[in-house]
Amino acid sequence: MxxxxxxxxxxxxxxxxxxxxxxxxxxxxxxxxxxxxxxxxxxxxxxxxxxxxxxxxxxxxxxxxxxxxxxxxxxxxxxxxxxxxxxxxxxxxxxxxxxxxxxxxxxxxxxxxxxxxxxxxxxxxxxxxxxxxxxxxxxxxxxxxxxxxxxxxxxxxxxxxxxxxxxxxxxxxxxxxxxxxxxxxxxxxxxxxxxxxxxxxxxxxxxxxxxxxxxxxxxxWVATRVGVPNFLSAQVEGVSTGADGHRVRVSALGRQWDVPAAPELRAVGEACIVLGHPHAFTMEEAPERREVDPRRGQVLATTFGGDHVDHDVETDAGTLVIRRPLGPRDEPWSAGTVVEVALVPEAVWAVPR
Structure with a gap:
């Protein structure tokens, strides 16, 4: 050629x-x-x-x-x-x-x-x-x-x-x-x-x-160039490298998670940022919270996307954009809806702060 x-x-x-x-x-x-x-x-x-x-x-x-x-x-x-x-x-x-x-x-x-x-x-x-x-x-x-x-x-x-x-x-x-x-x-x-x-x-x-x-x-910074809206501040609590690649253990949204990580993250106690697109988080409707609970959040606004809806959710860790599939009979959750938030470990990525 x-x-x-x-x-x-x-x-x-x-x-x-x-x-x-x-x-x-x-x-x-x-x-x-x-x-x-x-x-x-x-x-x-x-x-x-x-x-x-x-x-x-x-x-x-x-x-x-x-x-x-x-x-x-x-x-x-x-x-x-x-x-x-x-x-x-x-x-x-x-x-x-x-x-x-x-x-x-x-x-x-x-x-x-x-x-x-x-x-x-x-x-x-x-x-x-x-x-x-x-x-x-x-x-x-x-x-x-x-x-x-x-x-x-x-x-x-x-x-x-x-x-x-x-x-x-x-x-x-x-x-x-x-x-x-x-x-x-x-x-x-x-x-x-x-x-x-x-x-x-x-x-x-x-x-x-x-x-x-x-x-x-x-x-x-690179994440901001490809539409990543979610950033969670965390700290490395454990490090492992195996068949699943390089991973770190972090605490976020009231739980511990083992997530994929950049190879530069190797020291326990090191500050990091957990990055995630809207589909890297999940949420379910929950009873209205009566006390501080890092697992809970509140819907602030919604953006309709045809077959999905993006919800802006206020949590103790900051405001997250979370995507929810929308079936033909589903409706977006209204502002004020209380939800329980979690992340999808394989869909996020930890990088040095």
């Missing part, structure tokens, strides 16, 4: 990252964390202050932008306003290619992205999603070694967002490129990425499979 070595970043953004050919890595992190800057450095649009960028094993240090085997799709597609859709896509074809070959490749790109009926239109006559599809078609005919997506869904109508995300994943798979996708939406990253790299203040702080980043974030 072309580009078998993919994209290699050594000492860039404080880490080494190898994106294999055919692999899509999503970059997530807050605004200003350096995601777009990293893409621009790979593309050669910004200088590289440290480290090396290699594409297919070749150092890009002396390769100018126009000769790098990489294509970057921007938040706002860069199209020639005076050219039609067909002409914009065809502009990326290599000069000197046989007319029949070029025409076939252009037709395939337009057909693949459902642009045939729009081939005579100009960019100002297209929606934001259609303009991004034109940019994708242009990448398809160019067949780059590396694809760089910079927030390609930022200005796309919500109704068209899911479809365009699938198009991006399909074109990436078809090209077999090493791809980097910058997104602010961690749910997009979870749905299409082979791996996710989390960035903070210009550095990559964790790289892993989507499930790992979602369920086993390296820190409480």
């Amino acid at each position: 072309k580009g078998a070595d993919g994209l290699e970043l050594s000492g860039v953004a404080g880490a080494d990252l190898h994106v294999r050919a055919g692999e899509l890595v999503a970059l997530i992190g807050p605004s200003g964390s350096g995601k777009t800057t990293l893409l621009r450095r790979v593309a050669g649009l910004d200088p590289l202050p440290a480290g090396t960028v290699r594409i297919a094993g070749r150092d890009m240090a002396r390769v100018p932008v126009e000769r790098r085997p990489a294509t970057m799709l921007f938040e706002t597609p860069v199209l020639f306003p005076q050219l039609t859709v067909e002409e914009n896509v065809g502009f990326a074809l290599e000069r000197g290619r046989a007319d029949v070959t070029a025409a076939d490749q252009l037709d395939v790109a337009l057909t693949s992205l459902d642009l045939r009926t729009l081939r005579s239109r100009h960019p100002h006559e297209l929606s934001a999603g259609q303009r991004q599809r034109v940019a994708l078609a242009r990448a398809l005919v160019r067949r780059p070694e590396v694809m760089l997506f910079d927030e390609p869904l930022a200005h796309v109508d919500p109704a068209a967002r899911a479809g365009l995300l699938r198009e991006i994943a399909r074109i990436h798979e078809r090209l077999g490129s090493a791809s980097l996708l910058v997104t602010h939406d961690w749910t997009d990253a979870l749905s299409v990425a082979d791996r996710i790299a989390v960035m903070r203040e210009g550095e990559i702080v964790q790289v892993g499979a989507p499930r790992q980043i979602y369920s086993r974030p390296a820190s409480a």
